[in-house]
Amino acid sequence: MFALVVVAVLALAACGAPVPTSQLQGVTIENPVPKPSFTLTDMYGEPYDFAAETEGKVALLFFGYTYCPDICPTHMAQVSEVLEQYPDLARKVQLVFVSVDPDRDTPERLQQWVGGFHPSFVGLTGTPGELEAAQKAANVPVAYKEGEEENYTVAHAGWVIAYAPDGLSYSIYPNGTRQTQWVNDLKILAEME
Amino acid sequence: MGDLTWWCVALDRPWSWSWIPYPGIWAASILPMVLYTIAVRRHGEVDWKKARRFYAGMVVFWVASDWPLGTLGAGYMASAHMLQFLLYSLAAAPLLMLGTPEWMARAITDRLRITRVVEWLGGNYIMCAILYNALLVATHAPGTVEVLRRNQLGSALMDVAWVLAGVILWLPIISPLGRREGAPWGRMLYLFTATGIVAIAPASFLTFTTTPVYALYELAPRVTSLTAREDQQIAGIIMKLATIPFVWSTIAVMWFRWAKQEGAM
Numbered sequence: 001m002f003a004l005v006v007v008a009v010l011a012l013a014a015c016g017a018p019v020p021t022s023q024l025q026g027v028t029i030e031n032p033v034p035k036p037s038f039t040l041t042d043m044y045g046e047p048y049d050f051a052a053e054t055e056g057k058v059a060l061l062f063f064g065y066t067y068c069p070d071i072c073p074t075h076m077a078q079v080s081e082v083l084e085q086y087p088d089l090a091r092k093v094q095l096v097f098v099s100v101d102p103d104r105d106t107p108e109r110l111q112q113w114v115g116g117f118h119p120s121f122v123g124l125t126g127t128p129g130e131l132e133a134a135q136k137a138a139n140v141p142v143a144y145k146e147g148e149e150e151n152y153t154v155a156h157a158g159w160v161i162a163y164a165p166d167g168l169s170y171s172i173y174p175n176g177t178r179q180t181q182w183v184n185d186l187k188i189l190a191e192m193e
Numbered sequence: 194m195g196d197l198t199w200w201c202v203a204l205d206r207p208w209s210w211s212w213i214p215y216p217g218i219w220a221a222s223i224l225p226m227v228l229y230t231i232a233v234r235r236h237g238e239v240d241w242k243k244a245r246r247f248y249a250g251m252v253v254f255w256v257a258s259d260w261p262l263g264t265l266g267a268g269y270m271a272s273a274h275m276l277q278f279l280l281y282s283l284a285a286a287p288l289l290m291l292g293t294p295e296w297m298a299r300a301i302t303d304r305l306r307i308t309r310v311v312e313w314l315g316g317n318y319i320m321c322a323i324l325y326n327a328l329l330v331a332t333h334a335p336g337t338v339e340v341l342r343r344n345q346l347g348s349a350l351m352d353v354a355w356v357l358a359g360v361i362l363w364l365p366i367i368s369p370l371g372r373r374e375g376a377p378w379g380r381m382l383y384l385f386t387a388t389g390i391v392a393i394a395p396a397s398f399l400t401f402t403t404t405p406v407y408a409l410y411e412l413a414p415r416v417t418s419l420t421a422r423e424d425q426q427i428a429g430i431i432m433k434l435a436t437i438p439f440v441w442s443t444i445a446v447m448w449f450r451w452a453k454q455e456g457a458m
Contacts, residue, residue: 069207070414078411081420085403176412179404179421 023188025181026162026171033169035059036137040098040124043110048124050096050134051167058093058189059163060173063140063156065101066113071158071175072097079160080118082182089183090120092165092190098124100131100143100156164192200345200352201258203268207414213260217349222255232297240294247292253285258352267342271399271410271421271428274338278329278355279431283388283439286359290367298369308370314361315368318379321361322387328358333395333432335407342409362387366443377451381444388440392432399429 021028035051042048050061060079064072076097083090097114099105102125105113110123126134135142135157143156160173162185170192171185199217229247233239256262257280265273302308314321331337332354341347366380398406405411405421419427 070205073207074412074414077415077420081422082404084420085422178408178411183404 021170021188024171024185026173026177026185027159028171029169033139035163035167035169036061036134036139038130038134038137040126040130040134041107043107043114043123043125045107048096048122050124053122054094054096054163055167056165056193058165058186060093060095060160061098061138061163062095062160063098063100063135063138063143065099065143065154065156066105066109067101067151068154068156074175075160075173075177076114076117076121078177078179078182080121082179082186083118083120085179086183086186089186089190090118093120093186095121095160096124097121098131098134100135101154102126102128102131162186162189164189166192198345200349201260201263201267202345202348203342203409203413204264208265208269208416210261213264215259215263217345218255218258218263221349222251222258226251229292229297233294236294236296243292243294245292246288250285250288250290250292253280253288254356257281257285263352265416267348268409269413269416270419271405271407271425272431274407274410275428275431276435277352278333279435279439281352281355282325282329282359282362283436286356287363287367287443289356290360290363290369293369295369295371302370311364311368312370315364315370318365318383318387321365322383325358325362325387326391328354328361329392330395332358338407339409366447377447381447384440384444388436392436396429396433399432400426401429 021032035054037049037051039047039049050059062072062075064075066072076095079093079095083093083095095118097110099110105123105125107123107125110125114121114123125131132142138161140157140159140161143154146153146155158175160177161169162171162173163169170189173182173185198213198215200215201218226248229244233244257277262273262277262280266277267274299308302311314324332341332351337351341351365383402425403422405425407425410424411421415421417424
């Protein structure tokens with residue numbers, strides 16, 4: 001009987017049975033959300049179609065800004081350290097950082113800052129209108145400036161949205177997500193084709 | 194004054210090389226030196242060699258506790274946390290013990306009613322090794338670090354526990370109440386075993402695990418270009434290898450003194 005169960009489980013796995021999202025350690029989304037469609041400008045000044053460029057990969061979408069003192073650099077460092085540690089995973093994951101501070105985050109600044117974390121990371125910018133539309137498409141609150149002085153901060157969504165290769169988001173990752181959680185979830189998401 | 198903290202604690206902000214005052218650490222570093230000086234002057238002739246060792250021990254305590262090392266160890270870098278532990282247990286504690294005259298040590302332990310316990314511990318290698326390693330493991334456990342380093346009292350308790358661990362470790366070697374009788378090779382073997390065996394397990398784990406163990410340091414804003422894992426690997430290496438100069442130089446001194454006594458030199 002046990003052997004029959006094992007064979008049945010293996011057969012199901014071989015047929016591409018969906019990986020249970022209950023194993024995800026991020027904040028799971030009850031009704032998976034489709035990947036948004038928007039085109040912004042990448043850090044080399046070229047147009048970047050988010051949905052098309054990340055097709056077939058695990059897409060990690062994060063809205064932040066390079067002068068962010070805490071959440072943004074920590075998220076970026078966490079994901080980059082995981083991808084450095086797991087090169088096989090790095091080939092299946094694409095992190096896209098969308099700046100919500102177009103005044104200061106020039107393409108050059110994005111190249112320097114985003115590229116400094118991991119060579120595969122992509123930084124995007126755009127006009128205020130394009131960035132607002134992208135945030136709305138991704139169902140995150142629209143970021144806004146806090147303070148008038150030169151060293152202003154930007155209030156923005158502090159979580160990373162993960163889209164599986166099937167084009168759906170099953171989970172998000174708030175500030176404080178640990179590397180063990182990233183490793184666990186990226187491995188699961190990478191298999192959800 | 195609302196932001197004034199009296200002891201180093203994990204901070205929820207990026208690291209900055211801006212100095213932070215910690216009055217509690219200054220008081221804990223200066224007060225014992227003042228009391229020590231008053232006590233030895235009142236007692237009569239001052240043994241300045243001992244006094245210098247005591248002051249040196251307090252200076253090491255201050256350096257390990259205060260900004261920047263204390264702040265880095267409290268919330269930013271596992272390697273700084275480990276360096277603090279080594280300074281407290283392998284430098285500050287033995288220097289304070291070497292600098293404490295027997296009459297002063299007895300006065301303190303008598304008042305605390307722990308003289309017999311301290312004398313018994315000083316003659317018991319196994320119990321000292323167990324207690325030292327228990328404190329080492331307990332204070333480096335991720336849960337302990339996460340809880341204690343988040344508040345000032347807990348952070349101060351951890352620092353004091355490390356000094357206490359050092360005192361326990363060195364009791365059979367340099368107890369101010371008089372050391373255990375017996376062959377010096379026994380003390381050498383004790384020191385080697387107590388510091389070198391159990392620590393291998395956590396040190397190896399920190400060095401070779403693929404993801405960071407301490408959430409506190411992993412999620413802290415990075416201070417240097419080191420990744421959280423690299424910082425943890427350095428912590429593991431410090432835990433294992435940095436004890437070598439402290440322990441082996443002590444063993445060498447003990448060996449040469451023993452050889453000299455035996456007339457073998």
